[in-house]
Amino acid sequence: MKLNLLLFFFSTLVTLSWAQTPNLSKYNEEIKKVEKTVKYFEVEKINDQFYMLIGGGGNVGIYISDENVVMVDNKYEIIEEVLMSSLREITAKPIKYIINTHYHHDHSDGNRAFGKMGIPIISHENAKIRMQKVTTLYGGIYDFIDGFVQGQYPSEALPIITYNSKLTLSEGGEAIEMYNFGSGHTDGDTIIYFKNANIMHTGDAFVRYGYPYVDLNNGGSIKGIIEVLGSIAALADDQTVIMPGHGNLSSKQDVLDLRDSLMNLYQKTILGLENGRSYQEIADSIEETLVGDPNMPKAEITKINYIKSIELELKN
Numbered sequence: 607m608k609l610n611l612l613l614f615f616f617s618t619l620v621t622l623s624w625a626q627t628p629n630l631s632k633y634n635e636e637i638k639k640v641e642k643t644v645k646y647f648e649v650e651k652i653n654d655q656f657y658m659l660i661g662g663g664g665n666v667g668i669y670i671s672d673e674n675v676v677m678v679d680n681k682y683e684i685i686e687e688v689l690m691s692s693l694r695e696i697t698a699k700p701i702k703y704i705i706n707t708h709y710h711h712d713h714s715d716g717n718r719a720f721g722k723m724g725i726p727i728i729s730h731e732n733a734k735i736r737m738q739k740v741t742t743l744y745g746g747i748y749d750f751i752d753g754f755v756q757g758q759y760p761s762e763a764l765p766i767i768t769y770n771s772k773l774t775l776s777e778g779g780e781a782i783e784m785y786n787f788g789s790g791h792t793d794g795d796t797i798i799y800f801k802n803a804n805i806m807h808t809g810d811a812f813v814r815y816g817y818p819y820v821d822l823n824n825g826g827s828i829k830g831i832i833e834v835l836g837s838i839a840a841l842a843d844d845q846t847v848i849m850p851g852h853g854n855l856s857s858k859q860d861v862l863d864l865r866d867s868l869m870n871l872y873q874k875t876i877l878g879l880e881n882g883r884s885y886q887e888i889a890d891s892i893e894e895t896l897v898g899d900p901n902m903p904k905a906e907i908t909k910i911n912y913i914k915s916i917e918l919e920l921k922n
């Protein structure tokens with residue numbers, strides 16, 4: 607009896623410790639690749655106060671006030687020096703705040719470096735909750751994300767300011783508005799609107815690489831992202847400069863175009879599923895195929911994956 611009990615405790619312990627060791631092989635692979643390949647960022651100037659840093663992870667937005675820098679996202683910890691040298695080409699001013707658009711590694715992994723420096727980090731409250739856990743990203747849209755496990759962020763890398771639906775920060779004559787429009791790319795997305803400059807950073811709620819990735823495992827929603835794109839467009843006007851999570855500077859019309867494309871796909875998928883059509887038949891009923899970044903996997907495959915993901919979302 608005693609031996610049985612001991613064995614039971616031992617096996618429970620083994621199971622627990624095994625379950626607690628996350629398989630970070632895909633993450634580690636990505637970090638290695640980033641370290642090897644990312645040696646500089648393309649610096650895109652919007653005006654004297656606003657810049658976008660492109661390459662090696664999500665687009666970083668830079669706002670320079672009279673005294674300080676506010677940075678939106680921070681790419682990867684491993685290339686923090688590359689990021690800092692790009693920033694120092696533009697300005698010598700200190701970083702006062704960092705805003706995370708969401709919790710994914712390619713946007714917020716740099717928290718691990720900047721958090722140690724004591725720079726305050728701001729995010730949506732759900733983004734912080736996700737950062738405190740080991741998460742597995744949804745792999746049903748892009749195959750290369752399948753089985754991608756993201757580790758917990760250490761405490762110094764966590765946001766110290768969070769909000770629920772809207773937060774406004776004043777810095778150097780600029781009103782920096784942060785919005786969460788509900789579940790979209792994840793359940794903790796922040797859209798940042800620099801109101802006076804009329805410049806926006808959308809994070810991955812709006813991207814230019816084709817079918818936007820939606821993290822269904824972590825509160826994301828395809829129906830939701832369509833609505834979020836509508837909210838982004840409603841906040842913008844025809845002059846608004848929009849920094850997407852990935853891709854080139856964009857306009858309100860670009861956001862509306864993506865919203866309309868996804869809406870069409872969503873509605874035709876529902877109709878097709880109701881009529882018992884195959885995935886291929888549904889895909890064929892949608893004339894448009896979103897081809898964005900040529901480096902992304904075949905758009906036709908992603909289109910089918912999107913249809914399957916909508917079906918999955920409808921079942922939940």
Ligand SMILES: [Zn+2]
Nearest residue numbers: 708710791810
């Ligand atoms: Zn993301």
